[in-house]
Amino acid sequence: MTHTPAFDWRPFLLRWSGEWSDSLPDAGTRNEKDEAARQARWLGFPPAAEARIAAMEERLGRRMPPTYREFLKVSDGWQHAGGFVRLLAGATDARWHNNESGLADMFEEYLDEDAEPAERQDADIWRRGLQLEVESDSTYVLLDPEDVGEDGEWAVYTWASWRAESPARYANFVEFMQDMYREFHSLRARRADGEPEFANETTRGLDARVESARLEALRGDWEQAEHTLDEAKGYSRPRAAGLGDQIRRLLGQTYMVYFEGVVTDPLYAPEMLPALVVEHAAHSYRDDSTLMFHLRGADDDVVSLARTTLEQVRNGTYRYTATGPFGGAVERARELARWGDTDRAWRTLLDALPVWQPLGPDHLAPLGWVADPLLGPLLTPERGRELLSTPRGGQGGEAPTRPVGLDPDGLAWLAHPDAHDNLTSYRFVLVEDVKPEHLPGRLADANEAALDDPMTCDEARRRMRGGQGEFSSYDDKALVAVGRAGARWSFAFDSAPAHFNPQRFVSPAAAASGGTRAVVVWSGLRTWRGEPFFHLSVGRNGVEEYAFTYADGETRRTGPIAPALDPDRFFGSQEEAIEVERSLLEAVTGEFGVHLPRHAITQGRLHTFTTRSWTRPPGDGETYAVISMNWGDAP
Structure with a gap:
């Protein structure tokens, strides 16, 4: 058994008693016990002799825990323990509760067969606990003889019907009394009119x-x-x-x-x-x-x-x-x-x-x-x-070490399983030497070439759905967030693209690259919808310079692809899709010196707009469906 340093009860109880007495108005109406306590500046009782404590222990069949025992040697009971226990038991009044309150039954009603041990203890303590409150406002105070620390201390549990909470637990009787002293202070600090100022040492x-x-x-x-x-x-x-x-x-x-x-x-x-x-x-x-x-x-x-x-x-x-x-x-x-x-x-x-x-x-x-x-x-x-941790407001001090930023370099973070709620498919356009606010003019129809106010991806999609009454199976307009992708690049990012259709897909790289360069990436290597795919296209001065699409286990390519981006370097290996995706994104980063801001895309608010469709119109003999919805009729 470990030994906890002894608590000096007398000065603590004297300070409590004196502060309680001073907090009362001189002319207030009080019962005889309270008036006697005020004049004596003592909320306690005479000390309990060792023989009296021994007789209590013989009656109860258990030796009392150390801190409660030492308390009784200073005061055989206590008045006004906090704000809701008017009288706390001494050696004569302490008794086994034996579910007198019926609380064990009440707590057991809420238990099921999967209840945790701690939940069952909430019920059991009302059968085995030693009851300490003698007079209270519907508040129960129990010492638990089965919840014993290495120092031999019994835990104290309290519960009040009007608090509607689980029982509060204290490791020992000292902790309980210290909290009741804080409760006394807390209530007195909110003094009513006519009460003396609550000020003391x-x-x-x-x-x-x-x-x-x-x-x-x-x-x-x-x-x-x-x-x-x-x-x-x-x-x-x-x-x-x-x-x-x-x-x-x-x-x-x-x-x-x-x-x-x-x-x-x-x-x-x-x-x-x-x-x-x-x-x-x-x-x-x-x-x-x-x-x-x-x-x-x-x-x-x-x-x-x-x-x-x-x-x-x-x-x-x-x-x-x-x-x-x-x-x-x-x-x-x-x-x-x-x-x-x-x-x-x-x-x-x-x-x-x-x-x-x-x-x-x-x-x-x-x-x-x-x-x-x-x-x-x-x-x-x-x-x-x-x-x-940063000194401010005219105060001196040592500045903290700066932590690493939230945005990793490059694009490879997109391949991380935890990125953006386990993002499995996404697409983005990167445009060189063009400001983000000018991207709608390159990627959107004239009537949609304006940025919305900054918002999260979810907010933007809810707004778009709320204003859209017609949906087409062939139209694939992307709702994109925009920002800077490096010193010279801007991005338009779609975190929830539609289904990838390689037969009808039209890359926006050429349209976005007038007078500059543009890069388009659409990744679905870890998608749960259909076969894995990956598309990369690069445009320069309004023309698609090169591109490749990996889909259905095959790679289709056009133009002289930069060696670092040659799809043969990535596909056909035995690596898992996540490693292939990461390698591809690292290669794009190295080739163009770009990055995407993870925190802004996944947690922040960015300007958004709606692009042109990423698929061509249906050809002769191709069917499609159009769904019209009246959102105003929705509940």
Whole structure:
């Protein structure tokens, strides 16, 4: 058996008792026990002698766990353990619960034959546990004699009907009492009118640590700051939740993050509201009552700003702005992200972060950008840690080591099984010395030669389906995302192409290459629809220069193919399709010096447009079908 260092109960219980007494109004109405405790500044009882504890153990048939035993030697019971247990048992009142509450039956109703052992324990503890609460508000406290640590400590379980949660577990009686002390602080911190200010040595110490944590966070030591703020949050200290939530949000954590105390402050609302609103918009389904609940107490201007921001987030028009040099970096980063260069966009933000200034003492980092449709996708947990580790706001510190970018070089990432939800078929056009915004003029019909607003692939496809009422079995217009594919190249990428028909396929390479070069790739080497295939074509000055198509186990070629791209180098070998695909993509990368931005294509938002059909019209005797749909009649 291991031995845990002894806990000094007396100073802890004296501090608790004194703070409880001081938190009560002098003229309040109290029962005799509470008034006596207030005047004595002691919530406990006389110590239990060893003989009294031994008699208890003989009655119960078990030796009590060490920390509960030592507690009884200081106080034989306790009043007001937290906010909902009015009296905690001493040596005489502790008794076996024996499912007196019926909770074992209730928990067992929800079990099935596949229930985990931990789920069964939720039911069993109500039969074997030692009941400690004597008076409470529908709250149960049990010591579990079967959940014993190496130090001999019994776990404590608590459950309250009005909390509707699984039982809370504490490793020992000390942890339970410390949490009840935090609960007492948390409830007293939210004092009602007429109650004395809740200020004492504990609160003053916690508030000083919160301020130190703020400065630590600005210096880049966010992990220690987060730990300190979380501890202070457990006591409901002002500022702790609002500061800690800023750290959590930049780490990608959104659950129970509300920026309490700062989001309703007009000084901080422009930065905090977008981060709160974008998460609400993603899960609200137009019911905004939850958002308004978290803005309770805000003035009319903040509520109006929240509604405006919510509307902008929902329709994709929200744009994050900042002042000073950092604001200029935001604009440059947005332009880079707009065309898919998300790694450089992120570096642009990080390089300017040391000159960023907080709006006030409760602002730890720029935050509103997470709601920007172009900048928000830049955030990953790794990047959030990098941002938080960067000194800012006038504080010194060591800059973090820059991690590797999210975008690998070249094209070979497309052959990775995990790329873009296990992408098995895709097609793209690369055009040299042409800006992305000019690609529609080369690849689209005149009436469709315009870029849509940046959006994800899924958003673009939903919009296209919503506006398309007729579908043809011969027409193959591609919905493509566009961006930069290197220093001199632009791309148009289709992540969900139609079925490849080698007899009717028409490469857009020639049309796209007027006055320059264009490269077309269509890969289906790992497709689940039909036989594997791969197409490559290269156009120059409006003419297809060379091409090959591998399909149905055969290769058809035209023109003098560059040696590095000769299909005989890749097909006919015993390599698996994924290796053949990777080798082909590496060869295209080497021949043209191009790459595609993985993060922007798979996670970001890019401009899109619809190309001309990639298949020729039907010839004489060829049949096709046209399907018309009225989306307005859909439920």
